[in-house]
Structures are given as structure tokens and as C-alpha cells.
Amino acid sequence: MIAAPDAPTPTVPILELRGVDAGYNGIGAIWDVDLAVAPGEIFALVGPNGAGKSTLISVAACLHPATSGDVLLGGQIVNGTAPRELVRRGVCVVPEGRSVFPNLTVQENLLLVTHAGVSVAEVEALAYERFPVLGTRRKQLAGTLSGGEQQMLALARSVAVDPAVLLVDELSMGLAPLVVAELYAFIAELASGGATVILVEQFARTVLGLAENAAVMSNGRIVRTGKPADVEDALEAAYLGEL
């Protein structure tokens, strides 16, 4: 557990989970999860396949209900809030896989970002500025973009929301290393601009190099939190099934 109430952190965590349990159809998936993410930091959530990382993300974004415990956004309890409300407040989830609408054009995908309460002109301007390649493909169906371009389109959502809490699940999945590097560069840039980023990765090395804090999950529990260097041994143990 990091950022316990008495820890010397002056700021209120932007996103906090307190004793969260969650599951599917009565079968538990995560238990007693405590997590606090400070504003503006990059936080890595790592662990082996099936550890409960994606469930945690869903619960944190109120996409999936917690069976017990609280989810706090900027110090306010938000459990049970409609996801659309959280989107308005800057929470931006990029789920696993290609999270774009394949049969809509790039432009139409960006039009849907306006549900977050921003104007379409602003979204398009910011997205095309940051990812010029998207600008050249605005009339193209998102499903016909390359994997990297689709991921850019999915991430472009976050540029228009300020300050954003960005939750990214498996950003690197199925992408070429060069593309991954570019996407992570974007994430770092976003964080330096004040956004909070929570990165979930199965392949932990890349994100641990980028993150300021990290948590290791194994079998539905958080087994270690701390600076990336401090969680390495727990990570190894988790992957080898010792935790």
C-alpha cells in the first residue's frame, strides 16, 4: 500500500481504491485492493496474465461494480457513478485491444470524443497536431488503419481532456517495438503536461522504466507497491508463481 493516510504526500490522490473487492457472477477476481495514484504521475500496474489488472482498471473507471470498498476520484467517492459522468470529469480508459470503432472514420471516431464535453474542432486540432498521420487519414475507416495508428487514435482521445486521468490497458499488445516507443513517448509527454497515467502491462520492463510508482498484482491481490526499482523482486516472484 502506498500513500497511506499518514504518508507524507501533501496532495490528495487523484485516483484511489480503498479495500476494493470485485468479481464476475459471484466469483471473486480481485480482493482487498488498496491503491493511490498521485496527480501527474505515471503509475505502472504490472503482473502476470490473469492477475486481475484489467478488472482493477474497469472498477477504477466504474465500468464494473466493486462488490465492496470505495473508488475515489480527486478525494470524492465515485462508486456507482455512471461511466459517462467520469468521462466528463476526465477519466479516459483505453481498454485492451484496439479500442476504436472500426466502421467509423477517423473523423467520426474523434467526433465521439465530444461526449467528454469538448468541442469537435478542439479535439480534431489537438489530435492531428500530436499525431499528424491521423490527419492524413481522416476520411478512412478506423478499422483499416494499422495497429499502431489505431492505438494512436485511441490515445488521441486523451489529448483533448484536461487534466486527464488516462488508464491504458496493454498498450503494447501486438505492436512493433518502434511504434510502442512512439506511443510511450506520447504518454511521457502527456504526463509532463499534467495528466495522470496508469499503465497496465503484462510485459513489465518497458513501463517500469517510465513509471514513477508501480504496483505488482498477483492472483487478484496487490502484492507490492513502491518505486519501480523496489518492486522488481516481487515482480519476478509473481511471474514465477511464488506469490
Add this chain to the structure above:
Amino acid sequence: MHNFLIYSVLGLSAGAIYAVAAGGLVLTYTTSGIFNFAQGAIGMLGAFTYWQFTYGWGWPAPLSLVIVLGVIAPLFGAALESGILRGLEQTTEAVRVVVTVAILSALVGLALWIWPPNVARPFPAFFNGDKFTIVGAAVTVHQLISMGCAVAVAIGLAVLLRRSRVGTDMRAVVDNRDLLVIYGGSPDRVSALSWALGSSLATLSGILIAPTLQLSVLPLTLLIVNAYAAAIMGRLSRLPATFVGAIVLGLAESYGVGYLSNRGDFLAGIRPAIPVMILFVVLLALPHARLRGNVGKRSRDWFPSPPVRRSAMYAAAFVVLAFVVGPHLSVANMFTVNRAIALGIVALSLIPLVGYAGQLTLCQMSFAGIGALTMAYVAPGGSPLGLVAAFVVAAVVGALVAIPALRLRGIYLALSTAAFTIVLDRWIFTQDALRIFGWRIPLFGIYSLQVPRVQMPGVSFGSDRAQLVLLSLVFSIVALAVVTIRRSRYGRVLLAMRESPAACATLGLRLTVTKMSVFALSAGIAGLGGALYGGLQTAVPADTFSFFQTLPVLLLAVVGGIGAVGGAVAGTVLLGLFEAISRIWPSTSNLIAVAPGLAGIGLVRNPGGIASDLHAAVTQFRNRRRVSAASAGSAGDEAFEVPLEWIGIDRTIRAADIAALDVALGRGPAS
């Protein structure tokens, strides 16, 4: 030339109305993935409601138009979506189609109830049919309004879907409903909105077409077939092609009527069949459906594998029961029971096809009709060989109908079977006789056809009681056969094909042969049932085997539980009960007419049907007894169903596996 102009104007205005209806159909399909078979019924109900306001209660037409199109229809559509269709997630396409067909059936029943058909309801065209002349052809204001509406709808829908965020939301919902939530949209609201709009468009088309067709329930409901054909031309997604298709259809129909109806021969009655034949041709021209694997979602349907010996005992008990109970039934009750069992055989025919193989069909009563015709033609004296011939002929026709099915899936298939059945019952069956190569095969004609009852050397099945024994015997044999199929390799192939055609193809199974054979088998059984049903009734009018007669059989079979023979039994019992109730208490007959539809709508809650509920209750009861007996090993090797949503498996698994799984999950040994 003058005639040509007149026909063209008629065709264009009809096509315009089809275009409005088809636009609504495409809108709801692209935004909810549900093909609305009830679109025509909604339009019919809307037209009746408008009539009620304007002519029944004498409200000014503009006011009732605003109320019906702007308030009632959208609210109805939205209620339909949020109350019924939203629950259709995780169901097979068969259940989705059946639920909208159930809505159709319920709405037809409801309309006949509220507006009894024996009252004349004049429905004049707008502006009393005032007309003026353009280039030598008279055009009514009503026709102009129809065309104007079509143009407005075309432009409006294009702008909505391509230019607005709501429209983009509508398309996004189909792409990925969950992702739209993540983007901050509300898919539920979007779906309700698109159904509201679809319902308004259906109503508009109903009101526009009513003056031409007169205000009557079935023609207005079936009118939608024209819209289906147009929507299929746009492959259910392209609005421009849909609108062009609608116009082509309207023109083809108009020219067909104009130039063919004066002929004295077979083609004279072709009018109602024209759109359906176009639909059939378009379906044949559609590109081959891509083989798809399982979408990875567990369906909530139910496909048990009952032991043959137990089924045989039930079957034998049923025949004995029929033998014993027979003498104690009144004539009317006997007829009700016989009718239910005969239709039950047709319901059984649906189980291998719709249940096991997941191939939809809406033409089962047509096969039954072909069976009855064959019986009448081959064995006018009632030879049992007539039954064999009925099976064979219906099976051959079934295999032929299956040809489009080899390429199509889901709703396209359902539509092609609906097209087939409507061609038969609106054109072919009502003819006097079919002449092929000098043979004259009598058809039902406008009155009825004599179908013989089975006579065997020494045994006559002429009496009603003997019919009961014969029907229960045949029902039992067919039921046993269907159970045996479920347990055979062939049955497993059918289920596998339903689950994942792609996986079957990669395993080297021959999908073409399998689909053709299951269609033939099912059609054959239906033909057998039809031959017996015809014999039971003796004098059989053509509408005995119409599209609207297929619906209750299909609905009740699915409500009973299309995945299991027990389902057909439950469906048969319901069929008999409904008929008995409406006969004993005539005042309930309207309610009973709506009942199959309502029951079908209930599938949303439990797609496995009544049989699966009963089975679950029995299993629970048995397990409880087993636990109280405290004999640890008594679970034995009997197969039973366990929902395993969390690992995405939905298969019958053995008790030993469950025990192992429980141990692995740390839940201790299985109880």
C-alpha cells in the same frame, strides 16, 4: 404508352412508401443488430391508430398525424426496445428473429382484437384523392405526398447518420457498444432513439399505403415483405441502394399487375408474389456469407442430450395414454388434442433444424402443405405409402429450398424461407391445380382439397379415436428419432455447425451436405406431419398452411424449448391448451390469439424455453434429494448441465469433472 405512364406513377408512389418502411428497417438493423420482422406490423398498428383518431373519433387529420407519428409511434418503438429487445444480448440469432416474429404475431392478434375485421373502415387518401395531370398521366396529391416523404426520409436519414453526433453514436453502438460507454455515450438511449425513429417510419409507411390496400390487418403486415426486399438490396446497411431497391420493386410490382393480371393463366395471380420473388432472387445474388467462428460469447440457450431409453419409455407411455384416454374425450376435445399432436409433429421437425443446427426457417407449414398435397395426390385411398411419399417429396423440396441456405446465414436465411412460404401461400396453393408435363396435380384452390385419412389393410384410421392413436404413435416415433439424432455423430455435427461453422470447416466437415440434409430431414418430418394434419381435417383450405399458420407453431416450439424434444412436447401442450381454452371460453379467443406472441416475447427472459425451466427444476429437486441421502458417490456418471459463464464454457460436463474443478478452485469436493 399512356398505360405505361400510369403504371409508372403507381409504381413510383408505391416504391416511395416501401422506401420509407425500408429506411426504418435499415436504421433499426444497423443500430441494434436486430432485424425487425415486426416492422410491418408496427406500420399496420400505426395506420389503425391513425384511423381511430381521424375517422373513429373525428380529430382533424393534421393533429392526429402529429400525435401518431410524433408521439405514439416513437414512444412505442422506444418502449419495445427498452422493454423487450434490450434483453436479447447473449442469445442466438434464432431467438432474436423469433422474438421479433413473436412481436409481429402479438401485434396482429392485438389489432384484430381492438379493430374486429368484420367492420368496414374506409381510409380515404389524403386530400380525398384529388389529382392533376403531369405529362398525360394523372397523379394524385396522395402519391405526390408519398414521393415527397420518401425523398425527405432519404435525405433526413443520410444527414442524421453521416453528419450528426447522434447518428454517429447510432453507428458506434453496432460497432462496439461497450466502447461507446467508455467514450461517455449512452448506448441505451441511442438504441431507444433509433427504434423510436424506426417505429415512426413504419407508421408513416403504414398510413401512406393504407388507402391503396384498404385498412386490413394481414395485407398491411405482409406489405413489409416489400420493404424487406428493398432493405436486402441495400444489404441491410446501405441506404441509397435500399431506396433504389424500393423504387425498382414498386415499379416491378406495378408493371406486373398492369401487364399480367389480364391474362387468364397461371401468371394472373402473380401480383402478391412479385416482391417476394424479387427478394428471393436478390438473396440468391448476395455474396457468400463469410464463415465465422464462434464470437466467443456463451449463449443462454439449452441443448440437452436425453438418454434414449428414458425417452423411449416416455414415448411408449404417451401412446398408451392416448389409447386409454381416447374413449373418454368428447368429439371437440378429441379434435383439439389431435390437431395439437399433428401440429406437434411439425414442431418436432423444427428441432433438428432450428434447435440443433441453428438454421432459421419460417416456412415449415409450407412443407406441411406439400406433404398434405402429396398425400392427396399419391394416395387418395389413404395408403400409408402416401405418408412415405409426403416425407420424400417434402424432403426434396426442402433440400431445394436449402440451396440459398447453403450460402446464407441467420436473418437472410429466415427471409428466404419467408419468401418461399409467401410465394406458396399467396400464389401457388390458391391455384386450382399445377400442370407439369401433362400431369395435373390438384392444389388447394380457393375452397379446399380433400386429403384422405390413412387406411391400412385390416386397420382403418378413419375414426377420430383411431386418428389419436395414429398421431400419438407417429409423434412418438418422430420424437424418438429426433432424440437419437441428438445423441448421434450427426447430431454433434449439427450442434458444432451451429456453434462455429468455421471450426467445422477446418475440421473437414462437409457443411454443404450437412445443411442440405438437415433441411431435407426437417422438411420431410413437416411433410409427414402435414399429411396427417390434412387427413385429420379431411377438407383442407389453402390457408391451413400459410405463413401466419407457421408462426404459432414456430413460436410455441421455441417457447417450449427448441433445443430439446421436450420443448416440442411442451409447445404441443400449449398449442392444445390455448385452443381448448378459446373453445371452452369463446370470450378469451382474442387473448389466445395474442398468447403465442406474448409467450415468444417471454423468450427474452429464458431463451432455453419451458423445457429448460422444467429440467432445471427437476435437476435441482433430484440433487437436493441426493444430498440428503448423503451418499457421496451417488452423483454417478449422469450428464447434467452446469453454467460455467466464468470460464466461458457451456457444455454438458460429467459430474467427475465438476468435482475435479471444485477441488481445483478450493471449494472442496462436489456436493
